[in-house]
Amino acid sequence: MRKKIITSAFSNLSTDQRIEKICRTLYENGYEIELLGNNWGGAEKMSRPYKVSRIPLISTSLKTAYFEFNWKLYRELKRKADKSTVLHANDLDALLPNYWLAKKLGIPLVFDSHEIFSEMPAIQGKMSQKLWRYLEKKMVPDIQFMITASSGYADWFKNKYNVDATVVQNAPRKLSGSIEIPENKPRILLYQGVINPFRGIDKAILAMHHLDNIIFKIAGDGPMKKEYEDLVTRENLQHKVCFLGKLLPEDLRKITPTADCGMSIEENGGESYFYSLPNKVLDGIQARIPLILSNLPEMQNIKRQFDIGEIIKDHRPESIAEAIRKVLDKGRKNYLPELDKAADFLCWENEEIKLLKIFDKASASL
Known part of the structure; x- marks a missing residue:
């Protein structure tokens, strides 16, 4: 039975x-x-x-x-x-x-x-x-x-x-088949998840002032969405930042592999965030996109095991831009061997x- x-x-x-x-x-x-x-x-x-x-x-x-x-x-x-x-x-x-x-x-x-x-x-x-x-x-x-x-x-x-x-x-299930890496021009930075405070989204928006030829796509919905949309307008960054809205998991899985760089730069907003391993980290790894990461314990642990991106020095927009630039300069294809190893383990x-x-x-x- x-x-x-x-x-x-x-x-x-x-x-x-x-x-x-x-x-x-x-x-x-x-x-x-x-x-x-x-x-x-x-x-x-x-x-x-x-x-x-x-x-x-x-x-x-x-x-x-x-x-x-x-x-x-x-x-x-x-x-x-x-x-x-x-x-x-x-x-x-x-x-x-x-x-x-x-x-x-x-x-x-x-x-x-x-x-x-x-x-x-x-x-x-x-x-x-x-x-x-x-x-x-x-x-x-x-x-x-x-x-x-x-x-x-x-x-x-x-x-x-x-x-x-x-x-x-x-962790997501293993992706079947080979992953095609698109030649994005401009290149794409992706945030996926709930649009909450302490996710570093506002700082990443401001980091766009320090980056050229990059589009920041934000997939998700949440209580801070309107505030961050207003921030984009105030900063005149409408041409660099776009909000994709709330996506079903199957639709999000199609979007994630199209990015050149993902982000999980949560701030220390209390013990729940401090000890978290956000879904977006594991989703990004499985989609074989390199990531910029917070200097928090669980993300440090993954970075020690697998070189799948860059850890930001702090949450200043300049530091975030620097980490993004490092990832993009190295190139997604050069991260692939480590992303493959991580994806095989973290599934x-x-x-x-x-x-x-x-x-x-x-x-x-x-």
Whole structure:
């Protein structure tokens, strides 16, 4: 009999590549999957081989949406789960209902912490941070099965709560076939991901003043998009910077390999960013594009293993421009041998082995 897993997340699910990869791996390895999200931020049509549903929210603010979702999620889980179910909670904002029901039914719970939710820049110094920290402190030390997205995160949870988290990096699947390197004129710098503060996007925009014959493409959406669009206009950089908007994962995968240089220059906006290994790093490596990187631990670690780009000295626009220039002067083809090695190692095919071990252990405990 196929063992049942209910995966839940505060997400509209359509662009969450980590959840999609995890659910597909579990489905393809014999598990019955049901995925629960919500309609916060949209409800695009999705085609998945397993059951997907979104909890409708009526809240108009994120603060009340969290409460509404957790209350409704508990009711949904209570209706759908039984003694032969494994619960799978993605991030702290979906953990409480899963935790309660796992305790009530005596069933296993796998917690996937995509980041250190309680230390995200968006809640630094706010009352909500105290609430998330309280919930984290109450639940995480009691979690038996936990995965997280970077070794830095795993070390943080071990030091803070003495919990052992398995590192399952959010690496993409290996790209099949050979990758053609376009001769871009002008050359393309690419940012992909959520347009949030502390991502270095505004500094990279200003760096365009110091670079010629380069177009900066920004793929994604987020709370800072309007502010950064206004910055581009104020700085008269409309001819050098373009916003591609929010892209579905399959469309983004077509865009990434067309760039000459990618970027992941997150600033130290708190421990969640400090210990992160952003998806865009692994996506860029798999697409064989060299990168400019922040001088943060996880990115330093990759750069030590594989020469796949340049680490910026600091976040001054001049320093960012200097790093971009170094990458472009060396040329994408000259980075290919190291990118090939990194892509062969940092791929989902390696990560899903660790993922399956955790879920097999959890399901064996039923």
